[in-house]
Amino acid sequence: MIAFSNVNRDFLVGDQQVHALRDINLTLGAGEYVSIMGPSGSGKSTLLNLIGLLDRPSSGVYKLDGLDVTTLDDEEQARVRREKIGFVFQFFHLVPRLTAAMNIELPLILGGVEVEERKERVAKLLESYGLKDRAEHRPEQLSGGQRQRVAIARATIMHPSVLLADEPTGNLDSATGKEVIRLLEQLTEQGVTLIMVTHDRDNGNRALRQITMVDGRIVGDKRKSD
């Protein structure tokens, strides 16, 4: 469902051309659990941004569910992002002035869903993520683990087919981090494709498919045989 062929991404830093991604060929199926590992500056985040349509490749073709999304305009890309892709960030990126419930509701608001349906879906999600009594709290009143759970709830409320997680445990202690990882893994069991960029070898090794990147190239792609 995700297919990269000969994708390059170049940046111009000063007057120097930086090749963030070189000739990426990658195919990911529905419901896969993938970790992307590698040293800093190896292009992991750039790859994730390309998958999430936050960035456009300099060359090459990216097909999502058979559709060549690189040719879409901003408006159409935004729609694809809204409907098919969920993001989980290292720094949570919750809107500080909104309550937990409202943060979760945000994608539904942007999608123009009716108020009653919104409230219903948010309530259901709060319940299943154990955040019911935290619904009216603002992010600063939540613990790191709670914040990340709110962020995950927000990422999944539109039922995306792809969940992109950039260092989701990077800002959490290891116990909370494990909790968050388990939550994400549960989602893959429901058929969501999880792509997780991580520095943490333990977390990365839990993934069923492990991609290693160095200098903008994929240098390792192994599957866990279980």
Place this chain on the structure above:
Amino acid sequence: MKLNDTLQFASHSLNSAHSRSFLMIIAMSIGVAAVVILTALGEGARLYVINQFSSLGTNLVIAFPGRSETAGINPGMLIGQTPRDLVLDDAMAVLRSTAVRRMAPLAIGAALVSNGPLNREVVVLGSTAELLAIRHMTMAQGQFLPEGPADAASPVVVIGTKIKQELFGVENAVGAWLRIGDRRFRVIGILSSQGEAMGMNTDELVIVPVASAHMLFNSQNLIRILVEAKSREQIERARKETEEILFKQHGGERDVTVVTQDAMVATFDRILRTLTMAVGGIAAVSLAVAGVLIMNVMLIAVSQRTQEIGLLKALGAPPAQIRRLFFAEAVLLSLVGSVAGLLLGQLGSFVIGQIYPTLPVAAPWWAIIAAFGTALGSGILFSVWPARRAAQLDPVLALARR
């Protein structure tokens, strides 16, 4: 995203930055209030002048010597004649017009008025009994000039309250003798105090019969003939006929200007309205300044909320939606600011009205609409750029910052 949700989201974010929003609303409302108050003052001045004119009399036609437009060389000049002055005969002739109800000639001069050791220099008016009705004056004591032929001199005088006080103090003035120039007049009446009307204060008037005035000042000239038309509809006819009569009286020369009070009022009306608009326009500049302030603060808001914008994009908000969100904030701000400004302006006008009760202070409706529109317009206009900037933010960079 629905319009309702957009507005709610925008007002929510304005709410959470309340001090910033508050300052912007203040800037906007000061601008709007300035427009409202200044135009209210201008409009007040206009109405004040119009009221002053109508207190001078109603349905007035005024004739005065000389013509404002000169038509080259007239035949009279070649044989050594200058335009003739208005005299009493001219005034009497005006009454031949059927559109004229009454007429009062007006002669004027300055003279020393004295009662024993007390004296002062005053402006002495010469007129007839009709002046009282034409000028809407009322008597405080005694009576006005006696009815009778205008060319009959009689040594009587009517004085204003201030003259009475200065020359007679608390003494009874009616019946007393008053020396004007080198003649003696008996005081027969005191005008009631009406304050000032078009620079002529009835309190400081000294009125004698027109023939007496002519004797006093040794001249036959009238400076004005005040003519009252029979009704509002007759004003124009009265003006035309007065002009024709005076034209004939002066041997076929148009050397007299006859104007209606309405025309004069209209002129002042035009001048003051233009002035009001100019002042309002200057005040509107402050609205533009408020607009620039809104732009500045919105730009700060965009850079402060870079992360949030990046997040909204990641959550699938298209650029147009981001633009609408910031747009909605600016519109809400200028809307609240304008409404607050209108209230402030009305309050200010009310206070000024209380301080200067003679001035009918009220902002005209066009100024209110213009102020509102300009405020909203500048708020929207100046938010275009910040909103575009927000919409064009690169989400990757926006989210990378923390």
